[in-house]
Amino acid sequence: MEAVEWIGTLPFAVAIRRSALLYLFVNAAHILSIGIVVGAILPLDLRLIGFFGKVPVATIGPYLSRAAATGVILAIVTGFCLFSVRPLEYAGNAAFLTKITLLVLGIVNAVLLHLTPQWRAVVKGGPLSWRVRLSALISMAVWTGAVLAGRWIGFLSE
Template sequence: MDAVAALEGIEALPFAVAIRRSATLYIFVNAAHILSIGIIVGSILPLDLRLIGLFRRVPVEVIGPFLSHAAAIGIGMAIITGFCLFSARPVEYAGNPAFLTKMTLLALGVANAALLHLTPQWRVAVKGGPLSLRVRLSGLLSLAIWTGAVVAGRWIGFLLE
């Protein structure tokens, strides 16, 4: 099966057809997607700011695990709702440079977080130890990636015909 046929298959899924036919359903799925993005940004950015050295009175061992879990929930929700939105017009989205940029940044953001959480430096940080250069750089990279993903996401609609 070629890529276009796979995308057309996604477009034919019952929930994709329902989203295209119902403005109300589209609005609710879109709102849920925006809410999930809010959860991601609302948890990742404060954590990243703390990791790069701001808000030093806030202990990483307290906020690190909590905000990481909140971000993971937001990412899960964003993937589900984003796929639903994508399914309504997959051929158009697959050719949209902003969409492709957003997907690349999303993958990089998740990979950065996963790699950070696997390091001994992260385990030290969430046990109250010092923040290593690796942890700080990961926070800085995360800030750039997730900000870029939000910008790319907003850019998508401007490039769709």
């Protein structure tokens, strides 16, 4: 818990806590980052499970994967900044812990998928395997759950 408490003493944490305007911008950046993640992952997942069959995965897969990865990195950075404002409170918040767990699961799912020969085949125009489709279904559930858990955080902190 000392490490968690220490996070709240970092200069950027103090600055965000002291400035409502800075908090507003960091919070907005976090929301926009989440928008990038969901806006890239959900269309890709829908395509991978069989919707929008005329759209080639070889065309959109690499692009949307990179966009989602960028959004995840930005969301982690901005989320850490928001966490630093009240680290002890968030560390004990069940919704926050659920969100972090789902975030890790979503990242692991994506990394594991991208390491498979099935993914390499589909982005080269090959068929959609059950492994790719299953990963897309898991992804949709996990990332939607992470967004819901994120919204739930505020309700448990009041």
